Amino acid sequence: MVISAIIVITFLFLNAIMMGYAERKIAGHVQRRPGPMEVGSHGILQMIIDGIKLVAKELIIPFNVDRTLFRVAPLLSFTPVILPFLVIPFSEKLQARDLNMGLIFIVTMGSVNVMACLVAGWGSNNKYSMFGAMRAVAQAISYEVPILLSILAVILMCNTFSLKGIVGAQQKIWFVFLQPVAFLIYVVAGLAETNRAPFDLPEAESELTAGFHTEYSGMGFSLFFLGEYTNMFIVASVATVLFLGGWHGPHLPYGEYLGVVWFLLKVYFLLFLMIMVRWTYPRVRFDQLLNFSWKYLVPFSLANLLITAVVVKL
C-alpha cells in the first residue's frame, strides 16, 4: 500500500515535471523559439530547478488573509487529484482497485477540485482572486453537466461504471468511433473542467492578473501547478478509458502489463492536443463560456444521449 502510494506520488511529480517541460518546449516551438535551453541538455532539467526554487522560496502570507483557508486551499487542490489514480486502469492488471462505481468516484473527486479554487479565492482577501474563484465555481457547475451527459452515453453502451469493464467493452471498436459527438463534448468540457485555455477564466492572466492564485507563492503555487497538471492527466486518462480504448492496441508481449504503454501514449496524445489548443486560441469571455455550455454542449449531449438510448434499445 505504502509502496503503491509512493509510486503514485512519484508518478504525479514526474508527470507534472514532464508536462511542464513539454508545455514550455511546445509553446516555444509553436512560437518559433527553442523554449528552455539553459539547464541541462535542451533545458531538460529546467523544471527540476524550477521546482527546487519554488520549494525553497519563502511562503508569503499577505496581510489580512484568512490564514486557515489560505493554507488549506493548495492542499485541497492537490489531494483530490491523487485519489482517482486508485481506480484508473493503466492496463489490464495495473489497477489498484476496480470499483464498480469507478467512474462516479472520479467524477466526484473531479468536482472537489473546484473547492480549492473557491477557498483560495475567498481566503486570499483579494478582489482579483475572488473574481477567479467565482468564475471557477460557475464554470465548473455548468460544465459538469455536459461531462456527465456525455459519459452517460458511453455508460448506456456498456452497462457498467467500472472502468475496467468500459475498456473491456472496447475490445473490438473504440467508442470514439461510435460516439464521436460525446467524445468531442467530453474533450471540450474537459478543457473547461481543468481550467485550461481557452477556458482558463479563473486565472485569466490578462484580466485577473493570476486569478485565484494571485497571492500564492512558493510551495502554495507549486501545489496548484501540480494539481492542474495532474487534473489534466486524469481528464485525459478518463477520455482514454471511455473513448480511446484504454490499454488496447497492437499486441505486445506481457500485454496485460505492457498495455500501459498504449494507455500512456493515448493519454499524452490528448495532453499534447490540450497544450496546442492553449497556445493557439484567445480566451473566451465568461458569459460566452456559459452560453456555449448551455446552448451547444448540453443540447448536443442530450440529443446524443437520446439517440444512443434508442439505438441501444433497438
Next chain:
Amino acid sequence: MDNIIKNFKGFLIDQGFDAVETDYEQRGYHLEVVLTVTQVREFAKKAYELGFYLVFVAGFQVLADPETPSPHSGLAVVYQYARHDRQYRIKACALVPDSLEIPSISDIYQGADWHERETRDFYGIVFSGHHNLKPLLMADMDVDVHPLLKEEAKLKSLDAVSWPSEAPESTE
C-alpha cells in the same frame, strides 16, 4: 471654400468674433480667431454644430498686461479645431482674465475634459464649470505646482510672440 466654411466665417464675423484667414503653408492652420472669455463657449457650441472636432486645448504664458483696454493675466488658452471631411484647421485663442478663470467647454466637447485638466496642471488656469478639475498628469499633492509657468525674466510680451500684425499674404 465651400458652404459650411463660408457659413462659419460669416457667423463669426456677425457675432463679432475677430477672425482672420491665415496662410496655411506658413502657419499650419487656416483661420485664426481671437476670443474673449465670454465667447469661448459660444464658439465651441457653433464649432460642434458644424462638425468640427477639438484637436487640443493648451495654455501659454506671456507678460501680463494690466493696462486697459484689454487687461489680462498673461495666461492664454489656445483651442484648435479641425474637420474630418476637409482640410480646415482653426486656431482660437482667448486671454485669461486676472481671476484666472475661463469657462470650461468640457460639456460640449467631452474630449476637452482632460486637456483642460492638463492645462490647469501646467498653468493653474481654472476652468469654471468643469466637473472634475483634479490634477491629471501631475500628482495630487502638487496641486499648486505649475511647471510651465515661466520666470519673470523669461516672459515676453504677447506681441513679441505673435505674427506681425501685417497680413502675411503680402509677402509675394
Next chain:
Amino acid sequence: MLESEYQEQNRFFLNMGPQHPSTHGVLLIVLEMNGEYVLDPQPVLGFIHRMHEKMGESRPCPGFMPNTGRMDYVCALPYNHGYVSLIERKAGIEVPERAEYIRVITSELNRIASHLLWLGAYLLDLGAFTPILYGFDDREHILDILESVTGSRLTYSYYRFGGVCQDIDEKFVERTRAFIKRLRKRYGIYEKLVTKNIIFIKRTENIGIVSPDMALRYGMTGPNLRGSGISYDIRKNEPYSVYPEFDFEVPVGRQGDCLDRYMVRVREIEQCLRIIEQALDRLPEGPIRSKVPKNIKLSPGDCNFAVEAARGELSYYLIGDGTSTPYRLKVRVPSYSNLSCLPELGRGILLPDLVSILGSFDLVIPEIDR
C-alpha cells in the same frame, strides 16, 4: 428602489494597474464595479509624466529632437517627422525630395512595425499567446532594416532639419522589397490564426462601439476614428511631405467596434506596403539634406504641424519668439484623446470587455503621459 439600494451596497473599487498585464505600461484605471460589471472606469494618468513640453521650451530646437521619439517609442519616426516638419515650416527650410521619400518609406515601415506589435499585444490581452511572437518575428525584420539605415532599433532620431542623417542604399531597397514580399505571404497566417478565429470574433464584435458623434466629441483620431466609419487620415486630408503623390486607400470600419478597429489596422498594413512600394519605385536621386543655418531662428508667431502617427493625429504647436528656443511647444498626442472616451465607453460592460476595448485602442502610455 430596493434594487438600486442593492446595487449601491454591492459597489466596490478595483484598481486595474499600474502593474496590470493588460494596461500596457503604467496606466491605472480605477474601476467602480458591481460584480464583474464595470460601472465607472476612471483612468489615472501621470505615472511616467516627464514634462516633455517643458524640455522643449528649455533648449534650442535641435535638442528636442531625441525627445520626440521617446514619447511614443513604438512608432518613433512619425514623431520625428512631425517635429522636423514643424521646424522646417516655421523656419522656412526646404527639404530635398529624396529626403522626403526616405522619410515616408521609413515612417511607413515604422507604422507597420507598430501595427504588428499592437496586433500581437491585443491578442495577448485577449488571451492568445502565440500571435505576439509571430508579430515580433515580422517586426524584427523591419527593425533590422531600419537599424541598417538609422543606426538604432527603437528611438531613431533619424530625421534632421532639412533632410535625414543617412542615405539609403541599394541594399536597403532590396531588403525592403524582400520584406514586403515576405509580409504579404504572412497575411494568411494572421488571417487563419486571428482574423477568422471564432473566439476572437466573439470577443471583439459589437464590443466597445464608438459612434461617429462620440468620436467627434472626444477628438478621437487614427484607426480608432476610422473604425467608426469616418475616413479621416492626415496623410490624405491634410497631406504633408510627399504623401499626395502616392495612391493609397484609407480603410474604414462599419460601426466602430473592436473588430472594426482591428480590421482597419490590419488593412492599413497593406496600404503602408503599397505606399512603400510606390516610394521605392519612384525614389528620386539627389541630395538628402539641404543647407540649414547652424542656428535656426524661430520667428515670432505660432505654427502648427499635424502628422498621422500610428495611433492618430499628432500635432505639434509651436510659438516662436525670435530665438532658436521655442517659446511654447505643445504636443498633441493621439492616444490622450483616444483614451479619454473610456469613462463613457466603459460604463456597464464586463471586465473582459474593458480589457478588449483598452487593447483595441492601441495605447502607448509614455505617449499619453509625455
Next chain:
Amino acid sequence: MKQYFSELFTGGMSLVEGLGVTMKALFMPIVTVQYPREEIDISPSFRGHIDLILDPEKNSYRCITCGMCEKNCPSNCITVKGEKLEGQKKKSLVLFDLDFTKCSLCGTCVEICPVNALEYSKEYNLAAFSREAFHYDILKRLEERIK
C-alpha cells in the same frame, strides 16, 4: 436554427484552421538567436556610444577641443577639457568624458564636430553594477587602442 448550425460549423472550422497554423509552426525551424552563444552581425551604421576616431596619420585623435559637442549636446552628457601643454601650439585634449546614463544617442555630437573626430562605437554589451561605470573616459579608451 440554420444560423445556429452554420455558426457552429464555421466556428469549428476556424478553430481547426488556427490549430493548423500552430501545428505547422511547431515543425518549422526556430528563428530566434540564442544570444550569449550566437551573435548576429552588428549593422555597420549601428549607433553605440561615441568614440574618438583614431587618425592613422597622426596615430592620435583629431579633436581640437573646440567644445562644439559639449555645447550642442541636448542632454549635457559630454565634458571636454583641453589644455595648452608646453611646447605645443594647439590645445590638446586632457579629458573627454561621456556620461552615458544621460546620453540619448541622438548623434548631434558626431554631426556637429567640425573635424569629424567622433564616431559611434559598436559596443552594445553594456551592463554594469554602478552608475559611475557608465561615465566613459573616451580619451582613455582611445589611448588603450593606440597601445
